[in-house]
Amino acid sequence: MNLAYDVRFWEVRRNASSKTPSYEARWKVGRKPKSKTFRTKALAESFLSELRQAAKKGEGFDLATGLPVSMIPAEPSALSFLQFAQSYVLGRWSTSAARTRETDAYALLTLVPALVADLPGRPDPDDLRSVLRSYTLLPESRRVEPTGRQAAALRWLEKASLPMLALGEATTLRLALDAISTTFAGKPAGANTIRRKRAVLHHLLELAVEQKLFASNPLDGIRWTPPKAVTVVDPRTVVTPVQACRLLDAVPKVGRRRGARLRALFACNYYGALRPEEAADLRESESDPARLRVGPDRVGARPSAGHEALD
Structure with a gap:
C-alpha cells in the first residue's frame, strides 16, 4: 500500500x-x-x-x-500488523500529547519486529527499530529519508510482518508478551515498562475490534501474569550523604552556566525527593525556604519528550 x-x-x-x-x-x-x-x-x-x-x-x-x-475495505487477511500499527499511530497523532506519541512508538519498536514471519535475510534489530522510529511511525512531514540499510530493513518488514488476524491466536499474542518482557539488550524488562507496552497493545487491539477485525479483544483471553514492580530499593544504587555532597560540588564545573542550574536540579532530586520533571519546573512560590522543604502538593511538572514526538 x-x-x-x-x-x-x-x-x-x-x-x-x-x-x-x-x-x-x-x-x-x-x-x-x-x-x-x-x-x-x-x-x-x-x-x-x-x-x-x-x-x-x-x-x-x-x-x-x-x-x-x-x-479502505481491504480483506482482513491482507492487512499486516505493520500496516495496522502505522495507521494506529498516525490516527492518534494529532490528538495525542508528545509523551503519548513516544509511549506508542516505544511499544511498537518492540512489537513490530517481534511479530514477523521467519523469512531469510532478517536485518539487524537496530536497523529495524531505526527505520520504524525515524520513518514508518511518523507523519510524512516529519519523516527522514531512510538510508540504504533502513530502506532494506523496511522492505523486509513489509514482507515479513504477520497478518493482523494472526493476533487472534494465543501463540502470536504470547510471542508479543514475551517480546515486551525483554529489553532491546535481551535482559528482563522492568514491570512498569511491561505494563505500559501491554497497555498500548491492548488499546491497539481495541481499535481492531472497533474496525470489526475481531469480535472481542483477543488479549483479554490470555492468562498471563506480568512481573511485579520491585518495591525494595537496593542500597548499592543509592548514594550516601557524603557521596551526594561530593557529586553536587562537582556539577557546577560543567559548562559556564549550565552547571549551576544542574546543581540546583539535582539537589532538589536528592533533598526534596522530586522527580526530574518536577524539579525542572519548580518555582520559588512552590518552595518553603524557611523549612527547607518543597510542598509536593503544590509542585507542577514539565515532562520532556523526544524531538520526533513534539509539535
Missing part, C-alpha cells in the same frame, strides 16, 4: 451530463485526482466530510483508491 499525505479537496460538483441529477465528490491525493458520484448532494458532502476528518487526523491516503487507511 502506497500512502500519501498531500491531499486537497474541492467543492461538490453537480453532474450536468447525466439525465438524472447526480453529484460528484472531488479530491486529489498527491498528483492523482479522485472522484466519486452520489445521487444527492448531501451524500457527496458527507463523504467529503469523512475524508477531511481523516486528513485532519493525519491519516495516510492510499494512492490507488484515494481513500484514507481507515476507509
Whole structure:
C-alpha cells in the first residue's frame, strides 16, 4: 500500500451530463485526482466530510483508491500488523500529547519486529527499530529519508510482518508478551515498562475490534501474569550523604552556566525527593525556604519528550 499525505479537496460538483441529477465528490491525493458520484448532494458532502476528518487526523491516503487507511475495505487477511500499527499511530497523532506519541512508538519498536514471519535475510534489530522510529511511525512531514540499510530493513518488514488476524491466536499474542518482557539488550524488562507496552497493545487491539477485525479483544483471553514492580530499593544504587555532597560540588564545573542550574536540579532530586520533571519546573512560590522543604502538593511538572514526538 502506497500512502500519501498531500491531499486537497474541492467543492461538490453537480453532474450536468447525466439525465438524472447526480453529484460528484472531488479530491486529489498527491498528483492523482479522485472522484466519486452520489445521487444527492448531501451524500457527496458527507463523504467529503469523512475524508477531511481523516486528513485532519493525519491519516495516510492510499494512492490507488484515494481513500484514507481507515476507509479502505481491504480483506482482513491482507492487512499486516505493520500496516495496522502505522495507521494506529498516525490516527492518534494529532490528538495525542508528545509523551503519548513516544509511549506508542516505544511499544511498537518492540512489537513490530517481534511479530514477523521467519523469512531469510532478517536485518539487524537496530536497523529495524531505526527505520520504524525515524520513518514508518511518523507523519510524512516529519519523516527522514531512510538510508540504504533502513530502506532494506523496511522492505523486509513489509514482507515479513504477520497478518493482523494472526493476533487472534494465543501463540502470536504470547510471542508479543514475551517480546515486551525483554529489553532491546535481551535482559528482563522492568514491570512498569511491561505494563505500559501491554497497555498500548491492548488499546491497539481495541481499535481492531472497533474496525470489526475481531469480535472481542483477543488479549483479554490470555492468562498471563506480568512481573511485579520491585518495591525494595537496593542500597548499592543509592548514594550516601557524603557521596551526594561530593557529586553536587562537582556539577557546577560543567559548562559556564549550565552547571549551576544542574546543581540546583539535582539537589532538589536528592533533598526534596522530586522527580526530574518536577524539579525542572519548580518555582520559588512552590518552595518553603524557611523549612527547607518543597510542598509536593503544590509542585507542577514539565515532562520532556523526544524531538520526533513534539509539535
